[in-house]
Amino acid sequence: MKISKKIVLLGHFGVGKSSLIRRFVENTFSEDYKVTIGVHIFKKNVSIPEKGTDVSLVLWDLEGNDDISNTRLSYLIGTHAFIYVYDVSRPATYKNLESELEFLKEKQKNTPITVVGNKEDLVTKTYLKQNVDDFGSLTDLYVSAKTGHKVDFLFSKLAEALI
C-alpha cells in the first residue's frame, strides 16, 4: 500500500510558495504573480530508492499571510511536515521569522518545520552571509523556484525524512 503525506507550505504573500510547488511538480516557472486564494492542493510521487519505496506528497499551497496567526488553523491539522517560505530579497517577509515559527510550533507541536529562503537567485552569496543574524541561523535551505536551485533536493529530503 502506498504512503501519503500531507505537506503544508506557509509564508507571506508572494514569497514563492506556489512557484516552488510548480517548479517541483511541473518543472516550470512563471514571472507573473497569481495570488493564491484559499488553498490549492497538488500531488507528486517521490521514489526513495534507499528505502525501496514510494511516497505520495500531497502539497497544500496556502494563501499568503503577512501574519501567521491569521492562517486558518484547521488547514494545519494532521500535517506531516511544514515548509515555511520567506523571500530573501524582502526583509518584511522574514522580520518576524522567529515568532512566526514559534506560533507554528505551538499550534502543531510535533510537526517538523523546514525553513527555506526563496529567490536565492536575486541576491549574492555575500549578502546571504551578511544577513546571517536576521535569518541565517533559522534557515535550513536557500532555494530558487526560478532557477530550480535545490528545489528537488528540498522535497526529496523531506519525503525521505518522513518515512
Next chain:
Amino acid sequence: MNQDERLSILKDILLTDEREYAKKVEEKLKIVEDIVNKQNELSERVNPIIDEKLNDFVVEIPKTLGPTITETLKSEIRNSQDAVVEALFPIIGKMIKKYIQQEMQILSEQINSKVNSTFSFESLKRKFKSKRSGVSEADLILQELAQPILEQIMVIEKGSGIIISEYSKTQSIDQDMVSGMLTAIKSFAEDAFEKENQELSYIEYDNFHIHLQNFSSYYIAVIISGPYNVMYKSKLEDKLLDFAKNYINEYDIKDTKSFTKKLEQYFKNNVL
C-alpha cells in the same frame, strides 16, 4: 527724485528680482537634482511597499468590495425584476428547451439500446419482472435509469485529508487530490461558520452529489451520480453507520489493507 535716486531704486528692483529669481531657480534645480539622485534609491525603497500594498489590495478587494458589488447587483435586479425577467426569459426558455431535448434524446437512446439488447441477462430478468408485476417493460427501464449510482467511496482521515481506504467501480480521478480538496473545503466551511460541532455533510459538484458521513477520526465521502434524494440519503446513512459500527474497529483505521477489504466486501453487492 534725482537721477541717482531713480537709478538706485531701479537697480534695487532689478537686482532683488534677479536675486530672488536666481534663488528660486537654484532651489528648483536642487529639487530636480535631488529627485534625479534619489529616484533610484526611492524606487528601490518604494517598489516593495507598492508591491505589497498591491498584493494586499488584490486580496482585500474580493473581501471588501465583493459583498457591496453583490449587494448592489442584487438590489438592482430586485428593483427591476420585470426588466430582468423580460430580458432573460427567452434565453432561459431556449436553454431549458434545448436541455430537455438533449436529455430526452439521450434517454430514448438508452432505452432503445436496452430494449435492443433483448438477449442480455438483464433484459430477461426485466421481462420476467414485467410479466410478474404487470408493470410495463419500458417503465421498468425508466426506473432503472433513474437510479442514483454510487460511484465511489473514500474513507478519509480528518485534518490531514489522507486516504485511509477507497472503493470504486471505475477509477478515473486522482483520489489523493480529491480527498485533500474535500478536506480543505470541509475545514473551510466548518471554520467559516464557526458553529461548534457543526460538520459539513453534503457537497454538490457538477453532476455529482457528495455525501459526507462524519466519524470521530475519519469521515466517509460517497460520490453519487444520478438523482440523489432524501430516501436514498437516509438509506445510505443507515448503511454507512451500520458499516462503521459493526464492521470497523480502531485497528482498521490504521490498517489500510484490512479497512479496504471490509469496505469492498460490504459495498460490493450494494443494494441501496
